[in-house]
Amino acid sequence: MIERLPDLVNADAALVRKGRFVDVTFLLQSGEDAWLVTIDHGRVTDVAKGPFVMPRWTFALRASADAWARFWAPAPEPGWHDLFALIRHKELRAEGDLHPFMANLFYFKGVLGSLRGSVG
Amino acid sequence: MTAQFEPILGRYLRLDLDGKPHRVYVEEAGQGVPLLCLHTAGADSRQYRAVLNDPEILKSFRVIAFDLPWHGKSSPPAGWHELEEYRLTSRAYVDTVVAVADALELDQPVAMGCSIGGRIVLHLALEHPDRFGAVIGLQAGAHVDPYYDTQWLHRPDVHGGEVCAAVVSGLVGPAAPDEHRWETLWHYMQSGPGVFKGDLYFYKVDGDIRGQLRQIDTARCPVHLLSGEYDYSCTPQDTLEAAERIKGATVSIMKGIGHFPMSEAPDVFLDHLRPVLAQILADRTKA
Numbered sequence: 001m002i003e004r005l006p007d008l009v010n011a012d013a014a015l016v017r018k019g020r021f022v023d024v025t026f027l028l029q030s031g032e033d034a035w036l037v038t039i040d041h042g043r044v045t046d047v048a049k050g051p052f053v054m055p056r057w058t059f060a061l062r063a064s065a066d067a068w069a070r071f072w073a074p075a076p077e078p079g080w081h082d083l084f085a086l087i088r089h090k091e092l093r094a095e096g097d098l099h100p101f102m103a104n105l106f107y108f109k110g111v112l113g114s115l116r117g118s119v120g
Numbered sequence: 121m122t123a124q125f126e127p128i129l130g131r132y133l134r135l136d137l138d139g140k141p142h143r144v145y146v147e148e149a150g151q152g153v154p155l156l157c158l159h160t161a162g163a164d165s166r167q168y169r170a171v172l173n174d175p176e177i178l179k180s181f182r183v184i185a186f187d188l189p190w191h192g193k194s195s196p197p198a199g200w201h202e203l204e205e206y207r208l209t210s211r212a213y214v215d216t217v218v219a220v221a222d223a224l225e226l227d228q229p230v231a232m233g234c235s236i237g238g239r240i241v242l243h244l245a246l247e248h249p250d251r252f253g254a255v256i257g258l259q260a261g262a263h264v265d266p267y268y269d270t271q272w273l274h275r276p277d278v279h280g281g282e283v284c285a286a287v288v289s290g291l292v293g294p295a296a297p298d299e300h301r302w303e304t305l306w307h308y309m310q311s312g313p314g315v316f317k318g319d320l321y322f323y324k325v326d327g328d329i330r331g332q333l334r335q336i337d338t339a340r341c342p343v344h345l346l347s348g349e350y351d352y353s354c355t356p357q358d359t360l361e362a363a364e365r366i367k368g369a370t371v372s373i374m375k376g377i378g379h380f381p382m383s384e385a386p387d388v389f390l391d392h393l394r395p396v397l398a399q400i401l402a403d404r405t406k407a
Contacts (some may be wrong), residue, residue, distance in 0.1 A: 075294070078350045082290020085352040088267040102272040103279070105286035 002028060002035045006044040008114040015114070016042040019107035024100045027057040031065035042107065059096035061112070067091040074117040083109055128172045130193075135223055137189060137197070137216055144220060145193035146186040150178030153253070153404065154229035155397075156221060157185040158237030160259075160380060161208075161323055162284055162316025163307040164192025167234065170386030171393070180401060181230075186220055188213075190315050205274075206318035210327045213240050214247060221251065228253035230400055235259045235354060235379060236323050242343070242362070246332055249341035254400050256393075257345045259379050261358030262330040262365070264323055274314035281309035284316045288379070293350035295376025296384035304383040338368030342403060344396045345369055346389075348377030370396070 009015055019042030028035045036055060038046035063071070063086060070080035079085050086092035094101065101108055127149040135142050147165055149172045157168040165185035172183050187194040190206055200206070217240065221229050231252050233241045238260030245255045273284055285308040292301045308316065336343060343366050347359035356373045363371035374381055374392050381389040 079352055079355075081294070081350060082352070084268065084287060084290050088352045098272075099277070102283055103277070105283055106289065109286065109289065 002030075002037075002049070002115070003047050004118055005037060005047050005111070005115065008118065009042075009044045009111055012110070012114065015107065015110045018042065018110060019104060022100060022104050022107060024058045025056065026096075026101070027055065027060035027062075029060060029062040030068045033065070037111075039111075044111070057096065059094065059098050059101050061092060061094055061101075063092045071112075072115050072117070076116075083112060126169075126173055127178060128169075132193075133186070133220070133223055135219055137219055138212060140197040140199075142189050142197055143195060144186055144189065146184060146220070146224070147172060148182060148184040149173070150181050150183050152180045152182055153401065154221075154224075154226040155181040155183045156217070156226065156229045156231045157183065157382075158217065158231065158233030158240060159185070159188070159191065160235035160237060161319030162191075162288075162311040163304075163380075163383075164310075166192070166307055167304070167380060167383035169383075170390060171382055174390060176394070177390075177397065181397065184224065184226070184229075188216065190312060190318070196312075206314050208236070208319045208322040208326075210240070210243055210322060213322060213327075214243050217244060218248060218251065228404075230254045230256065232256035233258065233260075234382060236319050236327070238345075238354065239323065239327050239329065242329050242333065242336065242366075243327070245336045245338075245341040245343055246329070249337055252341055253404060254342040254344065256396060256400075257343065257359075257362075258381055259347050259351050259354040259359070260345050260362060261354040262333055262362050263328040264353060264358070266324045270317050270320050270324075273317040273320075280313050280316075281311065284308045284311055288353075291351060291353055291379035292384045293348050293376050293378030295388055296378065300384050300386060304380045307383070333362060333365035334367070336366045336369075338366060342400070343369040344400070345371040346374060346381065346392055346396065347371075348374045348379060348381050350376070350378040353379050370399070372396075 025038045034050040036048045130147040133144045133146050159167045164187045168185040190196045231241045238257040241255035241257050285305040363369045
């Protein structure tokens with residue numbers, strides 16, 4: 001599940017290098033559940049599960065549990081295979097200060113994509 | 121040592137567009153029916169490298185691909201730095217394609233374009249049905265609503281090449297071999313500042329052709345549409361809807377392919393393209 005993010009991301013040297021300028025905490029929401037994911041120089045250093053009191057994050061990625069399940073399927077169907085496909089079909093809401101997300105979009109597609117096939 | 125050259129020859133065409141002198145970079149290979157290829161937004165004619173290198177196609181077609189001004193090796197016109205921003209319009213795009221076809225004295229060329237190119241060939245079929253022998257729209261739809269903030273594509277605090285390529289990376293389908301996936305994304309990484317964003321002005325705002333599709337006369341200019349199933353920019357649904365409105369258009373959805381068929385998965389794409397080209401040749405023989 002989401003808690004596997006540190007193992008999956010930190011073991012991928014190319015991905016960590018891609019994110020070497022990323023220091024941020026973002027909110028990942030799946031239906032009613034939410035996690036705060038903290039990144040330090042491209043390494044995931046903390047994944048904290050909600051509920052939260054006064055959570056602090058830079059940007060949030062929110063989708064239904066069903067949308068994430070389809071996105072994380074081993075071979076996603078068309079329209080469910082990319083974060084921007086989810087945004088296009090209004091299945092994913094990206095909000096907050098999106099600058100680090102957009103400036104490091106390859107990295108964040110890699111981070112979220114690392115859970116592909118491992119969640120279900 | 122013998123140099124291993126591809127059959128493609130590239131030259132610069134001197135051309136006035138919108139009253140200004142331009143150097144337009146044009147590549148071509150083969151002999152026969154002119155097949156004029158139009159690249160996607162924020163990219164260049166390298167996307168057609170497989171078509172330009174295919175021995176079978178080159179036997180019957182003179183394949184030509186050019187870089188739109190501002191793209192690839194076609195620099196913007198002098199004075200570009202004084203413009204507030206680059207924006208592609210339907211008018212300028214149609215006029216550019218016709219000007220290139222005229223300058224090269226192409227007789228009834230087949231226009232094949234992808235994405236913005238897939239859209240503009242519909243404009244060409246509508247406005248210039250007797251100038252073009254047929255059109256092939258790849259990832260062609262009548263309109264795309266904006267679905268993300270394109271300001272991110274051009275601002276000094278975000279690397280334009282990185283963000284443009286990352287935005288479109290998911291538009292490459294899962295059937296794309298890695299080599300061609302990343303070649304396709306490299307073209308986006310090389311695009312000039314604001315060029316992809318300026319092309320999207322045509323794609324998402326100015327080039328809306330929804331209201332006019334039914335006026336396209338495929339008896340005068342046949343229309344063939346090919347779209348990849350993983351494209352979420354121009355979705356298969358968008359293409360099927362366009363095909364429904366264009367009486368006589370042929371349509372095919374390509375499995376496993378995304379938004380850049382000719383560049384991301386050349387072999388699969390050529391399998392889909394061959395029957396279309398064969399039909400176009402047969403239609404021309406009849407005419």
